[in-house]
Amino acid sequence: MRLTPRSNLCFSLTLLLFVWSMPAKAADPEPVDLVVYGGTSAGIAAAVQAKRMGKSVIVIEPSQRVGGLTTGGLGQTDIGNKAAIGGIAREFYEDISSYYQDAAAWKFQRAEEYRGGGQSKTAAGEAAMWTFEPSAALSIYQDWIERDGIRVDYGKRLDRSSLMMTRSLPARIIAIRMESGETYRARMFIDATYEGDLLAAAGVSYTIGREANEQYGETLNGVQTKMAIHHQLRKGIDPYVVPGDSSSGLLPHIDPEGPGEEGAADHRVQAYCFRMCLTDHPKNRIPFHKPEGYQPLWYELMLRNYEAGENAAPWINSGMPNRKTDTNNRLGFSTDFIGQNYDYPEATYEEREAIVAEHRLYQQGLMWTLANHPRIPENVRKQVSRWGMCKDEFEAGNGWQDQLYIREARRMVGEYVMTQGNCQGLAVEDPIGLAAYTMDSHNQQRYVDEKGQVRN
Template sequence: MTCSIDDGAAIDCEEGPDLGRVAYADLSMGRHRLTVRMGKTGAMSEASATWEIAAPDVVVVGATPGGISSALAAARAGRTVVVIESNSKIGGMMTGGLAKSDTGGGGAGEKALGGITREFFDRTRDREIAKGACSNEYPCPIYWDFEPHVAAEVFADMLAEQPRVFVQSGVSSFTVVRDGAQLKRLVTARGDVSAKVFIDASYEGDLMAQAGVSYTMIREPRLSGSDGVDPAGIEDDAGYGGLVTPPYGRSVDPFLEAGKPESGLLPFVEPPPAPEKAVGSADDKLMAYNYRLCVTDDPDNRIPFARPADYDPALYEGSARVAQAAAAQGKPLDELYFNPARTVRSTNPRYFKGDLNGGSAFSTDMTSPVWNQAYADASSAGRSAIEAAYRGYIEGLLYFWQTDPRFGALNAKVARYGLCRDEFVDNGHWPYRLYVRESRRMLGEYVMNENDVLRNGRRAPIDDGIAMGAYSADSHIRRITWATISVGGAPARPTVVTEGFRIIRLPGFEPYPIAYRSLLPRRSEVENLLNVGTLSATSMAYSSLRMEPTFMMIGQAAGTAASMAAQANSAVHDVDVKGLQARLVADGQIVK
């Protein structure tokens, strides 16, 4: 059996016992003709059909958890949705290794999570119980944890239940056509797609940037106004934080040859900032990126960490020096390094799977001017090169930790683990997604800042809340450099330091409302775009907002608002917020 579309080249159809199928991976609107030829040579019969692809009501860029929630909410409200995803897989970080969900400490997540987000977690837990990964005999640690492939199955099921949602993955680039303050259509290699309302749910803010919406990538200054200015814009913890954090409180020489500045700096150690740089001043440093690895010590499900083809142990000299300094002070290295957080049971329920995240300097987290700092503005090829660099670096680091004798007992600990055989099976068991913790951030109708997150009274209470943030402000390191300082009372000497890490807990672990206005571009710029993944927030506020369950809740609000705007043919700025809040509450969302 062969098929052709619009008189194109004949292709093999997918055959089943009673039917045949052909995949149509195109977005071009209009009428299309499919011709199917069946039978044996000399006895072929032909059938044809014509169908029409109409413009959807809503286009979502990014099949991330936030994007999927957006699509589900709009579809459940009766709208037709097209989702465009650059990756070959859907689900973003939740299907890409981040299985230890960041829901918020002290019960904050329990207070905040509802609607589609809660439904997702209920379904993942039910599936984990059904497959035996969690049971009375083998309980799992946390309700909100899961396996990446189970998250992928649940997202696929939820989307399959909505015939109004059409997902196009592997769409690596697009351009935006607009008319005044209206986005009209996206131009892709698979055709053009137009809509009434667009939603940017990407981690990089690509739609926002292409649409000409104002955004920033700076770390805002601590003091945003002069004396006498209303303090609403002041963030006590914003801006450059100074260089005061040696890794694990140890002094580590930063030079290739210890004590010799002329030999150059260790890999990934940047030159110090200018001496006149003031604490609290602005800069362009973003949080470190990494891959969130799914690992296990289950011998039946473990793929050992292997030596990468381009392995260069010199890249990891900084990590070895930190280890030596810690060991000299009696710190057990197998406690200091490599501590994957347990998620659910492995195929052998006596063992767990774990989510391996980054830590201090020279961990799986890494920051570099040519890596995470350059990622957002890189081309598709440039981003792929940065992703490959991160993968090679982390693969090499894991091999280094299990083979370099300076790590002592850590060698055996890391060697007991490996990648999970049943995860990412078509990608060498490596996660599909680089963890882009921070990228562009929109400058919209309302910029959420630290005062909104902490609810400290400096700003008026948010009355247009559409979801609740529940996680602490959690900023990973932004720079590895060096400074001449005293560590542990020893004489001052050049030592490696990190800058940017800070955690600020929510007062009383109470969630805070997220303003609908923070999803809106400035009205003068675009009237039919909502932003989920790179919403309008300062870097400090974003370090709390950036969690995947939070993105899902924001996504549900965006999808619901997009449905209301599409139905009324209005700007997203004109959506009745009280009506939006009422719909969200009726659908299980928690808004205050």
Template sequence: MKYSLTLCFFLLITWAQASTQAPKQFDVVIYGATPGGISSAISAAREGASVALFEELYQVGGLTTGGLSHPDFRTLESLQGIYREFMNRVLKHYTETYGPNSRQVKDSFYGTHAEPRVAKLIFEAWLAEYPNIRVFTQHRLQSVTLTKLKSGRSALTGAVFANLLDNQPVEVKGAVFIDGTYEGDLMAKAGCEYRVGRESRQEYGEIFAGKVYYHDQKFWLGSTGDADNAIQGYNFRVCMTDSAQNRLPIPKPEAYDRATFLPLLTDIKQGKITRFADQIVKIQPIPNRKADVNDRHFAGSMSLSRPGWSYEWPDGSPQKRQQIFQRHLNYTLGLFYLLQNDPEVPTAIQQEARQWGLPKDEYPENGHFTPSLYVREGRRLVGEFIFQEKHCQQAPDGIRGYWQADAVAVGDYGLNSHGCNAPNRYHPTIRDGAFSLYYSNLPYQIPYGVMVPKTVDGLLVPVAVSSSHVGYSALRYEPIWMALGQAAGLAAAQTLKRNVPVRNIDVTVLQKKLHQAGAITAYFSDVFPDSPYFQACQYFASQGYFHNVPDRNSVPFVDHFVSINGQYSKAFPYHAAELDKLMDKELAEQWLSKANQLSSPLRTTFNGLTRGQFLHQLFKQVKPGQLHLPEE
């Protein structure tokens, strides 16, 4: 089968044909129809804003429609708000199409796992529900308009996009702009300060910062912790199937170079590798006998990721990115082709690898292969708050993670970085920069400031957020980006309604909007949006009321990872609100002491009240703008 390997992310097809005569003025302009960008658009539109959503590719959905069908998170309790809405739509699709007891429903895992084509249909239909959202696919950012402010900052007020169908410019103006790209392309064009690469250990005191060789739960020689320009390796999240009826053979790339894979063949000859799955790639099942095939995090000489190949991507021109994309594409298909056909690959491995091929019903317009390279890490904003390693770990003075009074989202995953450099002769089996600390941190609050640039107004950045390299390894997941996107969209709407800069919005009002929409700013294992006390519980948790409830010194350590499905876990211990529990005097006095610190003190009795009733009585007295701030 002859196969032209010029599959690219600029393919000239659109799902909603964009007019080259775009309306000039929008309330909110978003670049990047990733899940984070989409959730921003929907959240702003729900508040009545007119929204323009621009996307460089021919389809919306980012990696969720581009092959990342097996998302990273730990506990289902952390998935609320607009991401839970997405889950419910996925679950509804499989339930109505195949039946509630079907294998497809089971494999969707509560709606978190969707085939790329299904995720695409859902995002398209969802966006189409809002006539005040205009979607422009096949449009690339060219330039921006900045206005100098008396404060010394600049305001982003306009942008020009190139229509890739005819190369005609489309100029738009907006009150608020949102950067939904993985790379941070809009914030870079606007002149925001950003970083690419790794900080040193000394800069923020992060154990895993800089150059590190971490393996078998220890640091190896060469772990200097020095800063450099290295970022995580990229790869494709390849949608594959083992269904003979739906399977296409892996084509031989035109640029196939067998010599590239000699280290892998050596490992196979030496008996270090005996299986395709788990030792070379990670096969993660999704509905309809498909899989999200991913890099094997701690594989030996070779897997799907190519550490070091991605360094020029974040700041690269479209042409440079296309070269990097093509190099990864040739490598990926070449790897599969070798394992399925090379005579030096043992029959057992060949037969196992040959069970998998490209699905006929995915990406028919792109050779049945994803148009999206998995950009694990691009530019990182330097914003009003820099999320670091410590911010997703247990706070020194509490049972939970660090208290963030202006939290607008919750994350729940371990610090996780794929290799930044390939194995070398000194460390032939260890990738520099690879670590996976699945058991080392608790669910963590994410503050509003990670989205706010320091020197540019009128812009929010919910994807390429402000963080260190290590901190970003805990934030780089679609459920988190959708949660931050929801917050960004609602913040943009507040800016429009109150005529204040996005950096000066009332975060307590934003939190209230998020809670009303079923989103969380604090993690609980037993209080969900259908609870009558949900909003009160979320509000007071954001004020620190549960920071050390129960007291860490009064309870024994409990292992917090109890698997329910591979990498997924039961709810975290000691994160229950226990709202049906009767209030005791000590806790009542503790909470009332906090309430009395407000500008308008809150008062209530506790006798005979449950925790939920007590908080509800306090919550009824809360006035807009009342916010506790953590002590420095």
């Protein structure tokens, strides 16, 4: 039978009522107003707001920890204009301030000794505080969850092939099923993951990689080599395993295909890393270790970069409370595992786990190399080796977290796409948010330039 628009609508409503009234399995939760898939900061904030509106809500977190990057090492809040931070986000930073007003929070440092970290220093008299330990952020989110009676179901991953949708357009999600078998029904669903798995499974339009400049009338999109001047390798570095011998092959993680056409679209995604929480406190420090499976050739390019004149530690080591840090990528060879994440956005769960594990192996090996390798300048070895992972953060991982910094993955293509023009002042008639940071993209590939040298 061919469905007319009217019969199609009737069919969809019947399906909706049928699914909504189907007896749930014993393990299935009762239908709610809102299901949030992903317990990131966005997901927790959405759940808090839903509760304030009198709605029933369930948060489904695929891992065993809420908060995403906020509880996963990114304690250095990048702020261009603090006045832009409002609503539930500002409540979080005000609660951070309250947390550190308790003397018991200062275990490895006195409060008056802490000067703030990086660019996000807290001014005198501010009600908010902008830098924090991962454990402090986790404590606040757990308090919110308890305070508001938010149900969080941990360790449940979406069955990406099993969504119940209405057949009428625009299609709507009726229910989602987990790999573990539970079905969650709700009147509305939010995808608050970094990957956008629910978004993709529901058929929402999205893109991955770089658009061409011509697609949206931009100048800074697509392949960028001429503008790639920051976080760059020293000039003159040979790309081959045996210097000068192309038959020996390229060093690991150099893209043999080259950068592509300037300004053109491609599949490449800006690099991921772990935002490490380090400490230099002797009682809390875990020295960097040489990981099992260490790959010495992965770091040959870095060693050659130092031999070509680099002489600084390749990190941004922003101070957090209790003599800890939020440590991020800096210079031409650092914590970003450039070019090794292209498959991540669309990968299976098992493939993603392997990619995350390889990033961790790379970064653990990187830190050990920086702290110990004789080809690293002595001043860098001394600077790096006084730091280590924290005994009281991410204890199950010996100081290493599970949350990888997914800088970008799937990006929704909606009714309106924010472009370079908006970032540079092109206003919209009905704004829904306020931005407060500059345009920023990390390196996406390494290649051999026309001079036969390695570039980012």
